[in-house]
Amino acid sequence: MTKLAVVTPSFGPDAELFADLHASVLEYTSDDTVHHVIVPPRDKKLFARYAGPRCRVWTEPELLPRRxxxxxxxxxxxxxxxxxxxxxxxxxxxxxxxxxxxxxxxDAVLIADSDIVLVRPVDAAAFRTGGQLCLHRAEHAVHPGMTRHVRWHQVARDLLGLPAAQPPPLHDYVSSLTFWDPDVVRSMRTRIGQATGRHWLDAFTSRLHISEFILYGVYVDEVHAVGDPPAANTALCHNYWDRTPLDQDAALAFADRLNPEAIGMMISAKSGTPLAVRQAAVARCAEVAGR
Incomplete structure (x- = not known):
């Protein structure tokens, strides 16, 4: 068993972004860390160049039942x-x-989208306390106006067989970069099957509105680790979520604000920020992280 793996869903239009993420995985994780990328079958050849001891290229059908x-x-x-x-x-x-x-x-999986880049060394053991992985938990951050988050909480509770959610505020578990424990994911899937009487995947995909991060967080806090919740960590990634492109000056200023605890940086692909500007921000983050 390895200590850490990285999982990234991607596709052709994000191939250049994935290249930067994968390079950072090779630089900032141990030599036994494998980067698992999941792509549509049509894009397998595009990502095949990364396949090797430190990268496993999965196509979507390989991870789904034939139905x-x-x-x-x-x-x-x-x-x-x-x-x-x-x-x-x-x-x-x-x-x-x-x-x-x-x-x-x-031992641990780091979930990272294609528009993430690691900027500091990653040691999963450093994010465990009392044997439990840290959890992205922004406490009481979901307010009544966040209607999608409120719905995701209720869907998670339905799938897990838990009583109806209390009125907001609720915890927010959604993150661009987060750790999952594979053992916890496996036990969560079993719980879904028991609570719904269906295969976990069929129960999950039958929902029009759902968040895997809310589901995992609610399961950890209220089922798996009830009474002994894991430590919260909301500082793993330095994020730019806006849909307005960054120019060079704005991107460098963003990078200069890198949190001392952050191991990753994200400039949303939906922002339309040019690749060269993103890469300049990555380089600046690396400088800031090394200070």
């Missing part, structure tokens, strides 16, 4: 056992993270 199929020329999927309503690609992507993590023989 799941993509609808041609769309980002929708169907479960042939219950084909309506179709499943949004965003929900399938979440399920793929859970499926991949459950298959991996590692």
């Amino acid at each position: 799941y199929a993509r609808v041609p020329r769309s980002n929708l999927w169907v479960n042939r056992l219950r084909p309506w309503p179709p499943i949004r690609g965003w929900v399938i992507q979440q399920a793929l993270k859970l499926s991949a993590t459950a298959r991996i023989d590692a």
Whole structure:
């Protein structure tokens, strides 16, 4: 068993971003850390260049039962056992993270999207306290106006067989970079099956609105580690979420604000920030991290 693995869903349009992320995984994780990238079958050749001892390229169907199929020329999927309503690609992507993590023989998995770049060395042991991995938990951060988050909480509780959620404020577990424990993911999937009477994946993908991060967080805090919750850590990643592109000066100023505890940096792919500007920010973050 290795100490750490990294899981990243990606696809062709994010290939350049993934290249920078993967280079940072090679630089900042131990030699036995494997980067698992999950891509559509059509993009396998594009990502094949990374395959080797430190990168496993998965195609989506390899991680799903045969009853799941993509609808041609769309980002929708169907479960042939219950084909309506179709499943949004965003929900399938979440399920793929859970499926991949459950298959991996590692002490910890770092979930990282393609627009993440690591900027400091990553040692999973440093993020364990009392044997438990830290959890991204922004306490009482979900307010009544965050209607999607409130719904995600209720869906998570439904899948886990828990009583209805209390009114907000609720904890926010959504993060661009976070650690998952594969053993916890496996036990969570078993719990979903027991609570719903269905295969965990079918129960998960039947929901139109769901968050894998909220599901994992609620499970850890209220089922797996009830009475002994893991330490919270919301500082793993330095994030830029806006959809406005950064120019060079703004990107460098953003990098200069790197949190002393952050191991990663994220400039959202949806911001449209030019690749050269992103890379300048990455280089500056590395300078800041090394000070």
